[in-house]
Amino acid sequence: MAKVLQKHAGRAKERILQNLGKADRTTDEDFDLCVKNFNKQQAAVLRLQKEFKNYHQCLKAMQASQKSLMDTVCELYEPCWIGVDRFLVKAEDLNKSFDDFCEKINNQVLNPVAAYTVQFPEYSNKISKRNRKLLDYDNSRHNLQNLETMRKREEAKISKAKEQLEDARSHFEVINTELHDELPALYDSRVSFFVSYLQCLYLAEAQWHGQASELLIDINSILESLDEDSKKDPCYKLKNMVKESQAHEQEKDCEDSKSPPHTPLFSPEKECDGSSSGSASGSAVFSTPPTTADRNLRPNMTSDTKAVEVLVEEDKLAGGDTLQAHSRFLYKVKGTYKYVAEDLDELSFNVGDIIDVISYDDPDEQEEGWLMGVFEGKKGLFPANFTSRI
Numbered sequence: 001m002a003k004v005l006q007k008h009a010g011r012a013k014e015r016i017l018q019n020l021g022k023a024d025r026t027t028d029e030d031f032d033l034c035v036k037n038f039n040k041q042q043a044a045v046l047r048l049q050k051e052f053k054n055y056h057q058c059l060k061a062m063q064a065s066q067k068s069l070m071d072t073v074c075e076l077y078e079p080c081w082i083g084v085d086r087f088l089v090k091a092e093d094l095n096k097s098f099d100d101f102c103e104k105i106n107n108q109v110l111n112p113v114a115a116y117t118v119q120f121p122e123y124s125n126k127i128s129k130r131n132r133k134l135l136d137y138d139n140s141r142h143n144l145q146n147l148e149t150m151r152k153r154e155e156a157k158i159s160k161a162k163e164q165l166e167d168a169r170s171h172f173e174v175i176n177t178e179l180h181d182e183l184p185a186l187y188d189s190r191v192s193f194f195v196s197y198l199q200c201l202y203l204a205e206a207q208w209h210g211q212a213s214e215l216l217i218d219i220n221s222i223l224e225s226l227d228e229d230s231k232k233d234p235c236y237k238l239k240n241m242v243k244e245s246q247a248h249e250q251e252k253d254c255e256d257s258k259s260p261p262h263t264p265l266f267s268p269e270k271e272c273d274g275s276s277s278g279s280a281s282g283s284a285v286f287s288t289p290p291t292t293a294d295r296n297l298r299p300n301m302t303s304d305t306k307a308v309e310v311l312v313e314e315d316k317l318a319g320g321d322t323l324q325a326h327s328r329f330l331y332k333v334k335g336t337y338k339y340v341a342e343d344l345d346e347l348s349f350n351v352g353d354i355i356d357v358i359s360y361d362d363p364d365e366q367e368e369g370w371l372m373g374v375f376e377g378k379k380g381l382f383p384a385n386f387t388s389r390i
Contacts, residue, residue, distance in 0.1 A: 011132065014139040026138055031176070034183035035127060041190050042120045048194075049113050052201075056105050063098045070095060081236075082229045083222040090222070094215045101208035108200040116193060123179075123186065130179055133172040140165040328358040333373070333387035347373060347380040355387065 017023035070091045077087055144161040147154065230236040333355050341348040349355060355373040360366045370381045 007136070010139045011135045014135050014142070017142075018138070023138070023142055026134055026141075028176075031180060031183075034179070034187070037187045038120075038123060038127070038183050041187055042124075044190070045113075045117055045120065045193070049117055052109055052113055052197075055201075056102070056110055059102050059105060063102055066098060067095050082226050087219065087222050090215050090219045094212060094219075097208060097211045097215065101204060104204045105201065108204065109197055113197055119186070123183070126175065126179060130172070130175045133168070133175055137165070137168040137172045140168040330357045330359060332390050333357055333371070334390045335386065336388050337386045339382060339386045341380070341382075345380050347375050347378060347382040349375055349382065354390070355382065 014023065018025045074088055074091050077084055140161065144158065144165050147158045147161050335349045335351050335353040335355070338350050339348060347355065353375065355375045357371050357373045358379070360372050366372075367381065369384055371384050371387075372379070373382055375382075
């Protein structure tokens with residue numbers, strides 16, 4: 001411990017004397033230039049490593065964003081649309097291509113650059129050690145000079161100082177020689193460092209852009225085919241899509257006789273694919289009527305509340321027979337399933353409720369699969385197949 005403290009004290013004393021100009025310092029301009037180049041190279045490499053990391057993080061964020069976007073697009077691409085299988089495959093290939101690109105940047109750029117930067121702290125420690133050995137050498141040299149200039153020469157101390165100087169010189173020269181060889185070689189490697197890792201980055205990105213470009217062109221062609229097909233095929237229209245969906249639900253409902261039908265079947269009409277829907281009552285062919293949302297696409301039907309009030313009032317005055325005798329009365333129906341109105345111009349009723357069916361105010365506004373009726377003093381529309389005629 002005493003020897004170590006003595007060495008630190010000698011270095012501190014020598015450093016102070018050199019800073020005050022009372023002791024000369026051993027200089028090496030070539031080595032100083034090597035250290036200057038080393039510091040500049042270290043700063044450049046660390047800065048580039050930081051940008052590589054930031055670039056990779058941005059790629060990962062973009063990768064997550066693209067995957068989320070493609071997942072959403074795939075969910076919105078309806079199963080009945082043309083090219084759905086090809087679209088899903090291309091979207092998955094695009095996500096995989098981005099995954100491979102990010103993995104390649106990590107393996108071929110980030111990891112090698114991190115391994116390259118590890119040597120800089122080691123060389124920094126070695127340079128610091130060389131400077132300490134130089135202080136020891138200068139301190140030993142000055143001690144010998146002081147002993148040799150004293151009036152009373154002490155040969156024993158002079159001999160010991162010479163041994164210390166020789167020992168300090170040998171330690172210094174070993175590490176100094178190593179750094180004189182290693183620092184220039186490290187500095188010269190900067191060219192191959194920039195070339196190799198930047199080439200890995202740009203080639204990987206070019207390959208990814210090429211793959212992504214081909215996949216995006218294929219996806220664009222699928223979308224063009226979808227656009228052309230939607231203009232030719234009426235199945236893409238809302239009315240036909242609703243009918244197809246309702247027919248599918250009706251098929252499910254038929255499997256379970258306990259559950260009521262989701263949508264009524266009333267008037268004969270062909271489905272959008274050209275085939276007929278299910279048949280009932282002999283050879284009659286039926287299809288689903290428009291839903292409430294479909295009816296809202298047409299001109300809104302105004303509810304003639306005053307006419308209803310007049311009909312109900314006349315019915316009350318005549319003991320309940322006037323409405324049936326009215327010219328607009330057609331027949332009565334009985335609720336076979338419960339129905340809850342989805343719009344203001346519809347009727348709600350339960351199983352067993354009796355509804356008076358009347359004619360439409362305007363025959364052109366008549367909806368397929370829907371009847372106009374009066375129930376509990378209110379006039380409105382209701383699905384025909386939720387009732388049975390009596």
